[in-house]
Each structure stands twice: as structure tokens, then as C-alpha cells.
Amino acid sequence: MEPLLAACIVLPLLVGGQSLTPSEFEAHVDDTLNKVLKCHPQNPGLTVSVVKDGRLLFARGYGITDVSTNTPVTNETLFQIASASKAFAATLLVKQLERHSNLSIYTKVKDLMEPGFGFSTHIRTSNADLRDLMAHTLALPSNSYLRFDSNLTRENLQRRMPYIESVHPFRTSFVYSNLNYALVTYISEKLGGKSWEDLIHEELFQPLGMDSTTFASTTPDFSKVATGYTNGPGSRHVPVSHALTRKWAIWAGSNSVLTNGIDYAKWMNFHLNDGKDKSGLPLLNAKSFAYLHAPHNLITSTGRYFRQPLVPVTTADTSYAFGWKNGYYRGNRILRHTGTTFGYSSLLTLFPDLNLGVFTSMTGQDEHYILRHLLHNFLSDNLLGVTPWLNATTMCSFPNPWYSSISYSHYVIIDRTVSASRPLSEYVGIYHNDAYGEVRVTMEGNDHLVLNYGVASWKLWPKHSHDQFQGEGQGMLFETLDIHQIKFHSSHSKIISVEIITFQSNAPPTFTKMSSNQPISSVLG
Known part of the structure; x- marks a missing residue:
């Protein structure tokens, strides 16, 4: 399907002031992507898609879906995009709010929960609104291990909230929290009267033509999904259990979407085209759509490894929107979001003012988001029509030649010889x-x-x-x-x-x- 997909787009695309066809773009990047994946053996599979001016410019798979079968990745192979799911959750909720004249992003969370709902502090209980959930201003940590509790449901999670301690004063910081989007998931279910997965399918996937996209939380069939891998002893590929993938996705809006390069290109075009569906009709009104991308919470730190003077070009995040981070690259405004879970590492970058979008998702670990940043900087430079500051050699040697080393964690071999302090x-x-x-x-x-x-x-x-x-x-x-x-x-x-x-x-x-x-x-x- 991949050659057909590229061949069907015959119109040249204007990039960086130059006319660039899909085949020319592929010639610029394909060999480099193959080489880079080979020098990162901890990442067996990769999917890449690129859009420009509402069209799919490039969608290819690299590597293999399963190290035991060597089945090649294609642009139809599904990957779990983890926290990049949050943009779907925010879009759904904002879309739902349009239907209720008495609701808005400033509606208090407590007004949408069962009687007696509360957070751990009175100020949060009385004042926290939907914007606080989606923009991570509550300062409530994720507490992600709660997902393993057999008694936990999306509905009864709210009864745990009085006992979840905050780590900063209300609305004074950016504390990224999967817990927030677990509550967003439940609120959408309450407003829509259906499961979050069904609502997303009906309200977003169907209108956008995302026919292959599904959910780790509900799919009965992982045969079309690239196997996720973690680094085991000796850097051995350890396949992530489907049971773990499914259980970890219970907070669906925080991490559960499974998609491929073709479908995700439609999602990028939706956000680059003012929220219009596959028929060119708006799914949200202009005010609601603007909420999704507007800055709602300040992010005070820039990426540790991709900033000047360490490297030639800075990639910066400046604020959090609703399921998106605002920032800049080479002076251009960007919207982006990472996604990391057991066995999968994803990144999305949009250039709203240039109508460009880049999506990558890979199996395996990508600590510090290094490989994702490298790939997106390289692909973005090719789209922007500038000389890339990276190539296959430097992406394989990174952080050399710019700086000496990056500290990575390794699988810790447990010492089984130590005696306990007591019986x-x-x-x-x-x-x-x-x-x-x-x-x-x-x-x-x-x-x-x-x-x-x-x-x-x-x-x-x-x-x-x-x-x-x-x-x-x-x-x-x-x-x-x-x-x-x-x-x-x-x-x-x-x-x-x-x-x-x-x-x-x-x-x-x-x-x-x-x-x-x-x-x-x-x-x-």
C-alpha cells in the first residue's frame, strides 16, 4: 500500500519556497530514516507520516513489528501513541460542551461529579474547573499505579480524589498528570452517556475517516499492532504483555489510542485545517477550536538536550494548551506532544502557520525523548526547506559532536544475596x-x-x-x-x-x- 499511497498524490507541494513532490521528499529522507533506525536497535519498529497543506506527503513504516517474526512495519501498522491521546480527549470534551448552554471550560469539576465530590484541598474543590484538568494546573501527580487496582473504575476514581495530595499550590505550576485526563475521560462518558471509546469513535474517528484507529483499552485483536518492547537484561527486547497494555489504558483519554501513519495524518490535517472533517465541514465552532490550541498554562523549562548553545537549533515548549504544548522551532510556532508508555514512544509536531505536520511512533524505549527529537528536527528541516542540522551520521552519534554524553538508565539487576533486616x-x-x-x-x-x-x-x-x-x-x-x-x-x-x-x-x-x-x-x- 505504501508505494500506492505516495503515488496517488501527484500535486507538488510548496515547501520552503520550493516545489516539492512526495517522491522528492521521500528521496530526501528515506535512506536516512533507514540508517537511523538500524543504529538504534532498541527501537525495532517505526512509523512516520508527514502532511502539508491538507495533503498526505509521506507515510512509511520502517523496521519490524515483531522481533520473532521479522514482519515489516507498514504505514497501516498500529502503534500505541500513549499521551498523544490527550488531544483526542480534550477535543471530545470541548466538542461536547458546545451542546450544553450551561457548560463551558470554566464549569466547576465538582458540578459534574457525584454529590460530595472533593479534592484534597478546599480551594481546589471550590474552584477547579475543566480548564484546570486539561491544562494541568491542579498540581496533582499522576499516581499512575492506581490503574492496577482491581476495584478501580473510571466512575469511582472520583472517590479517591480527596486523598490524592497536591505537590504545589493551586494554579501556580505545571504538573503534568495522567490523573487529570482520567477525570476528563469520565466526564465525557457522563455527558455522552456512552463509553469514552464509543464517543471518540462516533464524534472524531468516523467524521475524520480514521477507520483503522482503535484503543488499547478495548481492542480484542493485537495482530495489527506493532509489539511494544522494553529493554530487559543485556538490552534484550522484552515484549510488553497485552494484558499490561490493556490494563494501563483504563484511563483511556490519557493514553489508549492505537493508530497508524495514514490515519494519524488525518488527525494532523484536522488540527491544521481549523477543525474541519473529511467533508470540509467544521466539527467544532471557531471559539471552541481555538481553546484547544491556546496557551492555558506556562511551561517554564525548555528541553534539556535540544537547546542552544548545546546544539545549533533550539526546540522549545512555552505553554500547555489542551492536550498540546505550544512552542517554537527555528522561529516557527509549533504545537506538539509526546507519548510514552510501556514499549512505545511517539511524538507529534505541527507548524500551524505553515500547514505542516510530522508524526512518528516507534516501539522500544526512547529515554529523554532523544530519538524522537532527532527525527522530528531532521524531518522538519526538510519540510522547511533549510539545510538540516542533522544527518544519518550525527543522529547515530548524538550527542556527539556537540557534547560528550547523556546519562541513560539501564535495566537494574536485582541483588538477591542481601538478607532482610528482620524475619x-x-x-x-x-x-x-x-x-x-x-x-x-x-x-x-x-x-x-x-x-x-x-x-x-x-x-x-x-x-x-x-x-x-x-x-x-x-x-x-x-x-x-x-x-x-x-x-x-x-x-x-x-x-x-x-x-x-x-x-x-x-x-x-x-x-x-x-x-x-x-x-x-x-x-x-
């Missing part, structure tokens, strides 16, 4: 936290502990620090999600609580010990 049986029990619910610590055999939280479990291994452990992921988490900061607390020599710092590092939840007995379900096996 393991003293840690066994049921622990409770008002926001998270129950954590259960059980004995498995006579020589180690297991920590269970909902559908997630970790085998615990003592650390050298007193009453501290690290957890080795079990089942769907094996070699994918270990937790390295677990601290038990004691009083009068007895264990009274466990603090799981990894669950939310800037506001760690503490679980109070409710029972010292081995849970019956564990005893029975």
Missing part, C-alpha cells in the same frame, strides 16, 4: 491507603515475600538499607516493571506501614498495616 514474617500483612486501597504482603515459600496490588505483583528482595526492599515484577510485569523503592516503617520494633516510593516519587503513598495475618487467598494458593 520476613514480620512484614506479612494487609496494608491500606485511602487513595490506593489495599496492598498485600505475603510469604511465598520460606525465603521471600511477594507484594500484591490489584492485578500487579512483585517479588520482594531486601536492600542493604534497613527495612527497605525492591520489587521484581511478576506475571505481566516480568522484566518490564520493577519497583526499586519500597520502605517499611516500624514503631516499637513492629512494622506499622509500608511506603511505596516508586508509586509516586514526589508524593509517595504510605499504606498502614491493618492485619499481620497471611491473607487467606495466599494461603489457599
Whole structure:
């Protein structure tokens, strides 16, 4: 399908003052993209699409969908775009608000929740509105591990909110939070009377002709989805369990969209063409559409690795809109958003004033967003008609020749030889936290502990620090999600609580010990 797709676009496109055809653009970038993917073996598969003036300029797949089958990626292969889903969630909610004369982005969150709803502070409960959710002004951390709780639903999440602690004063900072968009997801469901997935399909996918796009939260078939990979021991590719992908997508508006290069090009054109559908009709009124891209919250820091004088050209974020970041590149205004989840790394960049858009999504990890930035800077320069500051050689050697090194994390091999500070049986029990619910610590055999939280479990291994452990992921988490900061607390020599710092590092939840007995379900096996 890929050659046909490029061939069907015969009109030349004006880029950087020059007429550029799809075949010419492909000639500029295709060989480089192949070389760059080969020198980044941690990323087995890549999809790329580029739009200009409402047309699809380029859509190709690179690499393989599965390291065990070597099936090639095409422009129809689905990838999970993670947090790039937030723009869909914001667009849906703003579209829904148009139908209600008594609602707006300034409607209080509490007015759309069940009676008695509240945040952890009175000022938030009384004043937080839908804009605060979509623009991340609440200063509530993501608390993403809540998703593993078997009892959690989109509806009852609101009952946990009084116990979610803020990390900054209200409306004084940008604290990016998946939790916000979990609430946005539920509010859309309440307004629309259907699941978020059905609403997105009806309100956005169908009018835009995004016929292949679906959701990690609901799809029964992953056969058309590129397998996500994390870096395991020895940088080995570890496939991400479909069960983990599906469970992590419960907060659908924050991360669940599965799409391909062809469909996502339609989404880019929708945002570049003032919110018009495939028939040229506006899906939102002009005022509502403007809300989506307008700056609503200041972002005070620029990307650490892609700024002058470290590199020749700065890529900057300046503010957060609704599911988008505003910024600039080479003096041009951009809208963009990253998406990162287990096994997938995505980035979208729009140049609204130039009617240009670039989308990439890849399997594998991309720590610090390095490869995504490299690809987008290279592709953008080719679109802008300027000499790219990057090429295949420098994208493979980066950060050389500009600076010496970047610190990357590596798979941590757990030391299994350390002895615990006290008999393991003293840690066994049921622990409770008002926001998270129950954590259960059980004995498995006579020589180690297991920590269970909902559908997630970790085998615990003592650390050298007193009453501290690290957890080795079990089942769907094996070699994918270990937790390295677990601290038990004691009083009068007895264990009274466990603090799981990894669950939310800037506001760690503490679980109070409710029972010292081995849970019956564990005893029975």
C-alpha cells in the first residue's frame, strides 16, 4: 500500500519556497530514516507520516513489528501513541460542551461529579474547573499505579480524589498528570452517556475517516499492532504483555489510542485545517477550536538536550494548551506532544502557520525523548526547506559532536544475596491507603515475600538499607516493571506501614498495616 499511497498524490507541494513532490521528499529522507533506525536497535519498529497543506506527503513504516517474526512495519501498522491521546480527549470534551448552554471550560469539576465530590484541598474543590484538568494546573501527580487496582473504575476514581495530595499550590505550576485526563475521560462518558471509546469513535474517528484507529483499552485483536518492547537484561527486547497494555489504558483519554501513519495524518490535517472533517465541514465552532490550541498554562523549562548553545537549533515548549504544548522551532510556532508508555514512544509536531505536520511512533524505549527529537528536527528541516542540522551520521552519534554524553538508565539487576533486616514474617500483612486501597504482603515459600496490588505483583528482595526492599515484577510485569523503592516503617520494633516510593516519587503513598495475618487467598494458593 505504501508505494500506492505516495503515488496517488501527484500535486507538488510548496515547501520552503520550493516545489516539492512526495517522491522528492521521500528521496530526501528515506535512506536516512533507514540508517537511523538500524543504529538504534532498541527501537525495532517505526512509523512516520508527514502532511502539508491538507495533503498526505509521506507515510512509511520502517523496521519490524515483531522481533520473532521479522514482519515489516507498514504505514497501516498500529502503534500505541500513549499521551498523544490527550488531544483526542480534550477535543471530545470541548466538542461536547458546545451542546450544553450551561457548560463551558470554566464549569466547576465538582458540578459534574457525584454529590460530595472533593479534592484534597478546599480551594481546589471550590474552584477547579475543566480548564484546570486539561491544562494541568491542579498540581496533582499522576499516581499512575492506581490503574492496577482491581476495584478501580473510571466512575469511582472520583472517590479517591480527596486523598490524592497536591505537590504545589493551586494554579501556580505545571504538573503534568495522567490523573487529570482520567477525570476528563469520565466526564465525557457522563455527558455522552456512552463509553469514552464509543464517543471518540462516533464524534472524531468516523467524521475524520480514521477507520483503522482503535484503543488499547478495548481492542480484542493485537495482530495489527506493532509489539511494544522494553529493554530487559543485556538490552534484550522484552515484549510488553497485552494484558499490561490493556490494563494501563483504563484511563483511556490519557493514553489508549492505537493508530497508524495514514490515519494519524488525518488527525494532523484536522488540527491544521481549523477543525474541519473529511467533508470540509467544521466539527467544532471557531471559539471552541481555538481553546484547544491556546496557551492555558506556562511551561517554564525548555528541553534539556535540544537547546542552544548545546546544539545549533533550539526546540522549545512555552505553554500547555489542551492536550498540546505550544512552542517554537527555528522561529516557527509549533504545537506538539509526546507519548510514552510501556514499549512505545511517539511524538507529534505541527507548524500551524505553515500547514505542516510530522508524526512518528516507534516501539522500544526512547529515554529523554532523544530519538524522537532527532527525527522530528531532521524531518522538519526538510519540510522547511533549510539545510538540516542533522544527518544519518550525527543522529547515530548524538550527542556527539556537540557534547560528550547523556546519562541513560539501564535495566537494574536485582541483588538477591542481601538478607532482610528482620524475619520476613514480620512484614506479612494487609496494608491500606485511602487513595490506593489495599496492598498485600505475603510469604511465598520460606525465603521471600511477594507484594500484591490489584492485578500487579512483585517479588520482594531486601536492600542493604534497613527495612527497605525492591520489587521484581511478576506475571505481566516480568522484566518490564520493577519497583526499586519500597520502605517499611516500624514503631516499637513492629512494622506499622509500608511506603511505596516508586508509586509516586514526589508524593509517595504510605499504606498502614491493618492485619499481620497471611491473607487467606495466599494461603489457599
